[in-house]
Amino acid sequence: MLLLSRTVVPGLHLACRLKSTSRICVRVCSTNDSFQPERPSLAFTGDQSSTRRWKVMGTLLGLGAVWAYHDHQCRATQESPPRIYTREEVSSHCTPETRVWVTLGSEVFDVTEFVDLHPGGASKIMLAAGGPLEPFWATYAIHNQSHVREILAQYKIGELRLEDKAPTTLKTSDPYADDPKRHPVLKVNSQCPFNAEPPPGLLTDNYITPNPIFFTRNHLPVPNLDPDTYRLHVVGPPEGQSLSLSLEDLYRFPKHEITVTLQCAGNRRSEMTRFKEVKGLEWRTGAISTACWGGARLCDVLAQAGHQVCENEAHVCFEGLDSDPTGTYYGASIPLARAMDPEAEVLLAYEMNGEPLPRDHGFPVRVVVPGVVGARHVKWLGKVSVEPEESYSHWQRRDYKGFSPSVDWDTVDFDSAPSIQELPVQSAITEPQDGETIETGEVTIRGYAWSGGGRAVVRVDVSLDGGITWQTAELNGEEQRPRKAWAWRLWQLKVPVPTGKKELNIVCKAVDDSYNVQPDTVAPIWNLRGVLSNAWHRVHVHVAK
């Protein structure tokens, strides 16, 4: 049994039962001082296939939307009237340089001096820097003890302004007003539409990404669909018959469960931006996550509608139920040959890690196209049709394509490049992080590696000297099936910190089973949309004296 979970927060109480079979139940008690109390019981089922040797210990972080209010009295004595701060002021104090502030209820604390003393590690407490502690304490419920409160009380510096104590209210006309609540640990790149990624330190804590921190890439407001009235429209061939499938109908197809890594084409775009401006969200290394998806195979559904493989380069077009104010739905397509190939394992997924799909991830049904760019995994799926050409959607024909670095917005010809389907080989370092100071002695470097098209990662090389010398990392995570390496490998390398070095330039690069490698540098793969950013990943760290 391969345990991928690391205990990074000693002493934290996780009501987590790991059974040697496969069912994993995680109970999360969370508190939130502004919403109705609720105590959800979240359970997800790992893939049970006998070919899988791993078990996931999911350390699900508490959903931010949940808070069981504990009536707390701060015991810190205040000699003078408390200073009053706004939420905005608090949020500006989120680094050791600006000092690290957090809130609990209406109280404001400067915990800068405590960061390095935090038993769970500095990186974990920094996740809450500039914001409320509640969502984190909701998960790590051990914090709800009086002595923890007493420690915190020593760092109190004031109170929140009255109007900041209540959550800000959303405009009722806001198309995003009905978007679901998200986990506050997510690093938000865009609120509307919601686009966010888990922080690197959490991303590779688990082989299977817990649903609440799975990266979210929305193009439009999240539809709120009624599972009872939901219908998937599958257009039949001219001589066949169209289908209108309820969820119950979909459940009747043989259920397939596969572990698939999804990656946004824009993952690591921020590194391209550093070289030259691009248009797109500033994704760091977290626009990638892994889940076990359950659903019907697309090929089975298409076959029932009477579709067959054909010689033409036909495409299967998907239309989401998310739309813009003009009524344009999100759309994308994949080649019919891939859709009809049972070995390609394209799913109409209704489960994510044993749960119904979360709303942010396409409830009730989304497409999952293993080995292919995230943009084709259409969420809130409304319609499937087979067309002689690829989708005419903006996101198929006028976005998600790669160009030469010499092409700019004046010269770009979107018809000249193929739409991205399979992605190239990728890897990134998630620990340590750029700018971090590491201790002398030994350093553990961790990260992920993945390749498109079912190609397995066969090696990850790591350099401490900017790419002059290399060491081979240990590959962890689930061994992938030949030609169906749909999921990432996590990797780590424990190495002595070279003596006398004040800083290290840590680099990683992966090799897949076609022996494709990542390019050395960003500039020669730069493109105006900032997609396909897969150059060597580099982090610069200081070594403590």
Next chain:
Amino acid sequence: MLLLSRTVVPGLHLACRLKSTSRICVRVCSTNDSFQPERPSLAFTGDQSSTRRWKVMGTLLGLGAVWAYHDHQCRATQESPPRIYTREEVSSHCTPETRVWVTLGSEVFDVTEFVDLHPGGASKIMLAAGGPLEPFWATYAIHNQSHVREILAQYKIGELRLEDKAPTTLKTSDPYADDPKRHPVLKVNSQCPFNAEPPPGLLTDNYITPNPIFFTRNHLPVPNLDPDTYRLHVVGPPEGQSLSLSLEDLYRFPKHEITVTLQCAGNRRSEMTRFKEVKGLEWRTGAISTACWGGARLCDVLAQAGHQVCENEAHVCFEGLDSDPTGTYYGASIPLARAMDPEAEVLLAYEMNGEPLPRDHGFPVRVVVPGVVGARHVKWLGKVSVEPEESYSHWQRRDYKGFSPSVDWDTVDFDSAPSIQELPVQSAITEPQDGETIETGEVTIRGYAWSGGGRAVVRVDVSLDGGITWQTAELNGEEQRPRKAWAWRLWQLKVPVPTGKKELNIVCKAVDDSYNVQPDTVAPIWNLRGVLSNAWHRVHVHVAK
């Protein structure tokens, strides 16, 4: 009609007739200053299929190739009179326990410490333990290089007794004496076994490489097989029946013709050598060529023998009829899933560009595995079997694998890396050539680009300033089928020579339809066998004043 032929070697006599139908006759007058003059008349027939739009103009150039044999004298100086040994004494030293002695000419060497360092594997050098090296070096003629002699000289321990100096058991016959005649234009990297490549200027003159200049990669002497008595042995499954197929039997299977580019894993190895020494033949950019292959599909033949796709990662093992003095045949294997997939189009080929296979290319039958490294396209095919694991051949398990740059011959673990199957994206400049002086005005840059696994080349970027700015080249050659881009694209870019420049650093890099790219530099992909050399290709040219 697409004419790809160019005259690059003025003054050569080409009696070349091109008919607008399809038959192409090329007369080659070649000179050779060390062998008997010969005037071969070579004719080959281009593929006539109506779906093909190209015609080949074979520009076979008669360049005089020179092979001068240099008798080598070992230069190791011995301070004291050499110790004298008998052949009997030498023969008793044939295990690591008794120490491993060998002889070369009259010299005696204790190579015990070298056995594990032997690039060809310990088992291979042990074949000569206690006896003369000559019979092995005669076959593995790569040893006939001065640096090999120098390494050996370090292990010298004495001389053979006078009466033992005459070899007693050496066969006088040269195992390579029966090798076929070759076209003198080929650049020879090794005469015995024969390994040679076309010069870059000719390589991309034709989309289909004419047979006589198709690169040749032999591991052993070329068998001379009688087509009338030839039999291909196909081992059946336990419950099935083995087949013994004559050529006539093979012709009865449906004939398939596909255009496939073959590339040696060592193509462009010479660029790796420039960075750091590697073991292997000094291929430049020419260990790649393209032909239209005709034959039976492997899946049809396997099916007739009763084989089926199975869930296990079984391999189809191929054995050539080329063998070394110990009776070891060349061997390699591919996954059964690829072999049985009609879409993968693996052939048992008996035709090359409409002709029976030339002897150097596997007459009468070879394997062609589209999208896969040349080493698996076993020539002079004698036996096909389905095994639970990949081939135990040296060339499958102890060669043709990629490693990190940090791995050397002391630390290499061949079991730690997968055998190369699909190759990564590749491109090279064939015109102008490195060191050339070009005229001011306009320069035409030409080359090839290809990727493994049926992935199409979608773009080639060319830089004149060493990789700072890029322009996109025009792709020529046959448009490839989706997922079956088995053949290369030729490309060209006509650009003004920047005024005032005295030299240009021309670079090319290709992108395939998984958006994999070539790495920027050689050093980070360097490996001890010098395989998978696919960094940006760079040529430095001078501009005429």
